[in-house]
């Protein structure tokens with residue numbers, strides 16, 4: 001990789017990071033794509049991993065495999081631990097600091113528990129592939145326990161409470177109801193089947209799928225109820241323990257499974273930037289998505305607090321991340337030619353949510369609304385098309401066909417995963433403040449020299465560390 005060309009570092013190989021990296025392919029820059037994992041996760045299908053419909057590999061794709069022929073790209077599996085905006089360097093969990101000329105930050109978001117007692121200890125978030133696998137193992141283990149110890153049903157062994165009536169909560173509830181009602185039911189002894197597993201969806205507001213029209217919201221409520229999901233609107237979660245979920249109205253639901261789809265906050269890297277943070281810890285950005293005072297840094301996707309033309313915040317959705325990332329790349333291209341950048345305009349291509357078998361709602365531009373089987377087919381087609389990698393698309397298509405025809409779920413293996421000995425023995429790299437900083441390596445010094453002119457205009461924020 002030549003050090004004479006500007007170096008663009010992209011943080012995060014999610015929806016934003018992948019779109020940015022692809023868009024940078026034909027530009028005269030060197031690109032470094034960093035992610036703490038070695039795969040891109042397709043989060044919209046995560047709930048299908050959690051409910052045994054798909055395998056983890058089907059919704060994850062190797063980052064290196066996604067860019068087999070991009071000569072200006074270097075992929076690194078590393079976690080960003082700090083950002084020095086003045087020196088234009090990233091601190092990583094291992095290896096020397098990484099200098100950049102331009103930075104595209106797309107590290108996404110994390111689950112938040114809103115400070116509700118017991119959520120961080122006992123709830124199952126659904127934000128990563130390990131989260132989904134953990135939930136799947138837990139639910140299947142609960143099922144095995146109920147089969148061998150039927151009295152555990154009274155303790156809520158097969159009661160799943162889902163928090164949050166947004167798309168994730170609706171999708172998980174519908175899929176859990178299907179898992180219990182169609183797939184596992186046949187394996188239950190008669191007395192257990194009669195006791196009926198429960199799925200309870202709890203939503204604080206008075207509606208499900210808030211971003212959708214009244215008609216779609218009503219369809220979601222009707223379909224879930226028909227499939228046996230108990231929907232509790234205008235109800236909050238007060239606390240959770242290992243054996244019960246307590247609701248705001250005082251009801252106690254015996255349950256050992258609370259799925260947390262109730263909220264997210266920006267990735268804690270946001271705190272490194274020394275700028276004003278907006279609700280949800282999101283980073284305020286200029287209209288072109290650059291960091292105020294740092295035209296060389298772009299913040300895109302879930303972590304950014306970008307607004308539409310009317311000043312309303314853009315939703316934390318995959319198309320917002322990928323369109324924002326492409327805009328950031330266009331702005332970098334313009335800056336390299338000395339042109340001023342344009343404000344980001346999000347093109348809303350609609351909303352979709354799947355509710356269950358042959359049931360989804362889709363609201364597309366031009367007032368087009370699809371529901372039921374048509375909505376479901378369009379949901380399946382769109383998600384197949386958006387999946388990264390031909391292998392994943394082919395496997396998911398065949399698996400969906402098989403699941404539909406057999407009403408089966410192939411991914412029902414419970415794996416007891418233990419960390420490899422090398423992982424348990426490995427000590428994490430200490431934070432900068434805790435260790436003596438080694439001299440800056442030669443290549444970093446050269447890179448600083450190459451970029452010296454650009455850095456003359458650097459802002460004032462100092463090195464930030466991830467605090468949480």
Ligand SMILES: Cc1cc2nc3c(=O)[nH]c(=O)nc-3n(C[C@H](O)[C@H](O)[C@H](O)COP(=O)(O)OP(=O)(O)OC[C@H]3O[C@@H](n4cnc5c(N)ncnc54)[C@H](O)[C@@H]3O)c2cc1C
Pocket residue numbers: 011012013014015016017034035036037039040041043044045046047078079080081106107108109126127167168267269300301302303316317318319321352
């Ligand atoms: C369960 C679920 C279902 C969803 N369904 C939909 C849907 O149907 N439609 C839709 O439009 N949106 C959906 N979303 C939202 C959508 O996935 C996000 O808006 C989108 O992923 C945001 O893209 P991003 O690039 O900002 O972050 P992400 O796609 O989350 O990518 C962030 C990447 O950064 C990496 N990273 C994080 N921290 C670091 C670090 N310190 N160092 C290095 N790497 C780091 C992560 O490993 C990750 O790969 C869903 C989200 C979830 C969780």
